[in-house]
Amino acid sequence: MTIQGEQIIGQAISKGGQGTVYGIAAATGEKLEPAFGGASKADLGRACALADAAFDTYRETSLEDRARFLETIADEILALGDELVERCMAESGLPRPRIEGERGRTMGQLRLFAGVLRDGGYLDARIDPAMPDRQPLPRPDLRLRNVPVGPVAVFGASNFPLAFSVAGGDTASALAAGCPVVVKAHSAHPGTSELVGRAVHAAVEKCGMPEGTFSLLFAAERAIGEGLVADHRIKAVGFTGSRTGGTALMKIAANRPEPIPVYAEMSSINPVLLFLGALKERGAAIGKAFVGSLTLGAGQFCTNPGLIIAVEGEGLDAFLRGAEEALVAAPAAVMLTPGICSAYAKGVAAVEGHASVSVVAKGQAGETLRGQAALFRVSASDFVKSAELQDEMFGSASIVVVCRDAAEIKSVVSALEGQLTAAIHITEGDHEAARAVLPLLERKAGRILVNGFGTGVEVAHAMVHGGPYPSTADGRSTSVGSKAIDRFLRPVCYQDLPDGLLPDALKDANPLGLWRRMDGKMTAPKA
Numbered sequence: 001m002t003i004q005g006e007q008i009i010g011q012a013i014s015k016g017g018q019g020t021v022y023g024i025a026a027a028t029g030e031k032l033e034p035a036f037g038g039a040s041k042a043d044l045g046r047a048c049a050l051a052d053a054a055f056d057t058y059r060e061t062s063l064e065d066r067a068r069f070l071e072t073i074a075d076e077i078l079a080l081g082d083e084l085v086e087r088c089m090a091e092s093g094l095p096r097p098r099i100e101g102e103r104g105r106t107m108g109q110l111r112l113f114a115g116v117l118r119d120g121g122y123l124d125a126r127i128d129p130a131m132p133d134r135q136p137l138p139r140p141d142l143r144l145r146n147v148p149v150g151p152v153a154v155f156g157a158s159n160f161p162l163a164f165s166v167a168g169g170d171t172a173s174a175l176a177a178g179c180p181v182v183v184k185a186h187s188a189h190p191g192t193s194e195l196v197g198r199a200v201h202a203a204v205e206k207c208g209m210p211e212g213t214f215s216l217l218f219a220a221e222r223a224i225g226e227g228l229v230a231d232h233r234i235k236a237v238g239f240t241g242s243r244t245g246g247t248a249l250m251k252i253a254a255n256r257p258e259p260i261p262v263y264a265e266m267s268s269i270n271p272v273l274l275f276l277g278a279l280k281e282r283g284a285a286i287g288k289a290f291v292g293s294l295t296l297g298a299g300q301f302c303t304n305p306g307l308i309i310a311v312e313g314e315g316l317d318a319f320l321r322g323a324e325e326a327l328v329a330a331p332a333a334v335m336l337t338p339g340i341c342s343a344y345a346k347g348v349a350a351v352e353g354h355a356s357v358s359v360v361a362k363g364q365a366g367e368t369l370r371g372q373a374a375l376f377r378v379s380a381s382d383f384v385k386s387a388e389l390q391d392e393m394f395g396s397a398s399i400v401v402v403c404r405d406a407a408e409i410k411s412v413v414s415a416l417e418g419q420l421t422a423a424i425h426i427t428e429g430d431h432e433a434a435r436a437v438l439p440l441l442e443r444k445a446g447r448i449l450v451n452g453f454g455t456g457v458e459v460a461h462a463m464v465h466g467g468p469y470p471s472t473a474d475g476r477s478t479s480v481g482s483k484a485i486d487r488f489l490r491p492v493c494y495q496d497l498p499d500g501l502l503p504d505a506l507k508d509a510n511p512l513g514l515w516r517r518m519d520g521k522m523t524a525p526k527a
């Protein structure tokens, strides 16, 4: 398959005529051919109209047909072969094993949602049978199932060109829910986006899904992304990116005549608390492992450990020595885009220039377009006075907050904004101290982990990749794992509908063979 620079609007694949977008080789800054045509407002309107027109047909496709559709997308992505891997490496600067791994994860996510559909539990079918003789009033027959919200807009992420982009977790969960998807490609990887978009398009055709189930737009101007969120036919938004971008889209969505939810994953610095027993037992080893997580993917993970919190003493000194030793050997790493690289350098310079901050160590300096790792330290009392030190430095940089005692640890955690993850490093002897901060961590983060770091999110049923603002726009949700489908569903209650008018999920005969909550009790389908 050759990259043509073309957008996909329903069945039509053609070049947009509103400006151009070029892919950029992350390592060199060179333009990559071809030019991608930007969408016009008319293109945007057509994609949204087709998505709206497709909605009622697409959402009524059977669970099995939608599951096969998702699996076909995964097969079509794999069939793109090395062309996808090479283009993605060039555009992102990420190495082959990472891109191949991310491709596997993307296919795995699509297959996970195929399983979710076959299971049917996401429909949350509930039946409270009528009680005509109840006193003082009879109860009507009440039945509930989840239905999809409508067409969904997805903004591809720069830092996960496959797993959080065109056919990434947002798209997979929305399509699984029964929502048509309009993707706004990230200009950091247009070639990758087109290839994956063509794979989804091929799957739409092979599986006989309605035109408008999927569209992919490139945008040479902000107005297209803004217009997508503002379009009345769009009913929810999935986004991964900056806090500025995410909150701008949240405002647009909230100011619509019909406001809609924006599921934006934005900034997080992922605090790591080091307890005394763990520091004493293995301070240097934790320091080394921390640098491994910090520098993974040039630090361009929203789960990157950007804040270490610990009580001063020999254990913390050992941690700092271990981290310093590993960090000074860390090579400068190619970053995703020139813009992200310069934003990182600016963020690091601001922290380095902060009056209360000192440098612990820096990684190796590199050529242009490469990020240099860095570790800073600050006292707890200065940290809580300096909200700006909580700004995400999107790259391999972190700050150690040095506390005098456990009470200061609590005051630092209390001062934190919402986070995707919080990690604690402990031994058995630290359990009591850890128990004392766990309720506070639950208030701050969507995932709490022990003796590890948050990078490398498992795609699973019990995963939460979300958290209170500003880590996400809505801390009641996750963008990774099977629960991500909930973002694109809403419950409908059917009162006193005759069996013939009920959806299959709620018919007396249970033709879908679902587990259902009958009068409050989970009930197995009859064999």
Ligand SMILES: NC(=O)C1=CN([C@@H]2O[C@H](COP(=O)(O)OP(=O)(O)OC[C@H]3O[C@@H](n4cnc5c(N)ncnc54)[C@H](O)[C@@H]3O)[C@@H](O)[C@H]2O)C=CC1
Pocket: 155, 156, 157, 158, 159, 184, 185, 186, 187, 222, 223, 224, 225, 226, 240, 241, 242, 243, 244, 245, 246, 248, 249, 265, 266, 267, 268, 301, 302, 339, 340, 343, 344, 392, 393, 394
């Ligand atoms: N925490 C995280 O997960 C991530 C954070 N970032 C942060 O964001 C910075 C920029 O990276 P990007 O990926 O380009 O994020 P971004 O937020 O600038 O852009 C993400 C997407 O949203 C669109 N967008 C942004 N603002 C918009 C607006 N006002 N109206 C319409 N569309 C808009 C962009 O065109 C792009 O498609 C990074 O330097 C980093 O600081 C980036 C990626 C992930």
Ligand SMILES: O=C(O)CCC(=O)C(=O)O
Pocket: 157, 159, 160, 164, 240, 300, 301, 302, 303, 454, 455, 456, 457, 458, 465
């Ligand atoms: O660590 C991961 O696997 C996911 C991280 C993520 O969602 C992000 O960096 O945007």
